[in-house]
Amino acid sequence: MTVTKSTVLSNIYKEIYDLVVAISGFSTIVYPTFSHNVKDSSADYPQVVINSPDISWDTFTFGKNMLTGTIDIEVYTTTAKDTDVKASKVNDKIELSKTTLATAGLQKVTLESTSSDMAPHGKIKVFQKILTFAYTFTSAKTRSF
Amino acid sequence: MVVVMRIGPGMKKVQRMLSKLPDSIKKEVGDKGTTEIVKRLQTMMKLRAPRGTGWLRRSIMIEKSKKTKSVVVNAFYGMAVEEGRNRMFVIPLAYFEQHQRMPDAPGQPFKPVKRWVTLTGRAQPFVAPSLIKIKQEIPKILERAVTRAIAGASK
Numbered sequence: 373m374t375v376t377k378s379t380v381l382s383n384i385y386k387e388i389y390d391l392v393v394a395i396s397g398f399s400t401i402v403y404p405t406f407s408h409n410v411k412d413s414s415a416d417y418p419q420v421v422i423n424s425p426d427i428s429w430d431t432f433t434f435g436k437n438m439l440t441g442t443i444d445i446e447v448y449t450t451t452a453k454d455t456d457v458k459a460s461k462v463n464d465k466i467e468l469s470k471t472t473l474a475t476a477g478l479q480k481v482t483l484e485s486t487s488s489d490m491a492p493h494g495k496i497k498v499f500q501k502i503l504t505f506a507y508t509f510t511s512a513k514t515r516s517f
Numbered sequence: 518m519v520v521v522m523r524i525g526p527g528m529k530k531v532q533r534m535l536s537k538l539p540d541s542i543k544k545e546v547g548d549k550g551t552t553e554i555v556k557r558l559q560t561m562m563k564l565r566a567p568r569g570t571g572w573l574r575r576s577i578m579i580e581k582s583k584k585t586k587s588v589v590v591n592a593f594y595g596m597a598v599e600e601g602r603n604r605m606f607v608i609p610l611a612y613f614e615q616h617q618r619m620p621d622a623p624g625q626p627f628k629p630v631k632r633w634v635t636l637t638g639r640a641q642p643f644v645a646p647s648l649i650k651i652k653q654e655i656p657k658i659l660e661r662a663v664t665r666a667i668a669g670a671s672k
Contacts, residue, residue, distance in 0.1 A: 406563065407571075428549070430669075446560070485661060487557065487654065491565040491646075500564055502557075 374476050380439060380509060384425045387476050388443055388466070388505070392422060395465050398458075406448065412494025418449040418458055432510055439509040442484060447501045452490070455499040459486070462503060473507070481507045534670050541670040542663070550662030555579050555586045557658070558651045562588060565643035566598075573598060590644070601640030 376383070393402050402420045425443040432438035445462055449455045463483055466473075473481050484506040490499050559579055566574045576592035592598075 412568070426552075485657070489561060489564060489650065493568070498564070500560075502560070 376477070376511070380427065380511075381425060383476070384427075384441070384443065384478065384507070384509075385422065387473060387478065388425075388445070389422055391465055391469050391472075392420060392445065392462055395461050398461075406446065412496055414450050414496055417496075417498065418447065418454065420458065420462070421446040421448070431513075435513055436510050437513050439511070440506070441509075442504050442506050445503045445505070447503070449499055450496050452499050455488075455501045459501040459503055466505060477509055478507045479509065481505060534667075537670040538666070541666040545666035545669060546659060546662040549665075550659055551586055553658050553662070554651065554655055555588050557654060558588045558647055561647035561650055562590070562643055565646055567641045567643065595644075598641050599644050600642075 374383070389402065393399055398420060401418050402422060404422065406419065406421050407416075423444040423446065425441050427439050427441035430438050430440060447455055447459045447462065449458060466481060467483075470481055473479075482505065483503060485504045487502040487504075488500065489502075490497055492498075556579065559577055562577050563574050566577065568574060573590070573592045573595060576595070577588065577590050580587045580589050
């Protein structure tokens, strides 16, 4: 699936989603948002949440614009080790798929930052790891004159 | 004594970078950096918010004005959850009306829920721990934003 100017937001999400879902063991644990309802059982985890991408446009050349953006992938498990293992799998998959993403139009995909957190939910502890990936996308400028 | 300074080709680049730097810092730090901070704070508060119907968690929103960005807990009983309910605290009728007006349950009568976050009476802080945690992350977020601003101005 190619990322184009008209489908930039949806296709960026779809590209990343397809990659993460293709990881072994991840097909049933990927969601668009973290559940609002009660999730205080170990059986409810792990969960991987892919958030909507953030974008901003800059001028690249006289005839082209460059889009720079980030997308956050959140990993929730009940142990710190499992969180790191799953986050590592996500990072590895995206790292190895850079050629695929470049073919689709997303260049310079890099892991910009990570963040960890932990909170008790009932009798269990939920560990969170956020992976922030940055990317760029160039497209022709829309002439308005 | 006469001191002669010659501006080489490198200095023109530096001059160009310095002229672009204020706008770049305003964009990367003032806009994107602060947005990242409030988004991270919202994520932390949502992770720590106790769950019953999920309404408290859903009510944690980001509000932006011209000069400020805020993370707001819109739930009427947010303070009662954060600081605990004492004997003098009376849950207002608006609390029940708010639940009845939930967008994903329009026109539904008030139903008993398996778990209410305010009935225990004890404090279940989720704002204060999030603020303590975000204070550790703010320098890292701003450092990344400043690095991006300098890189953007150098192009």
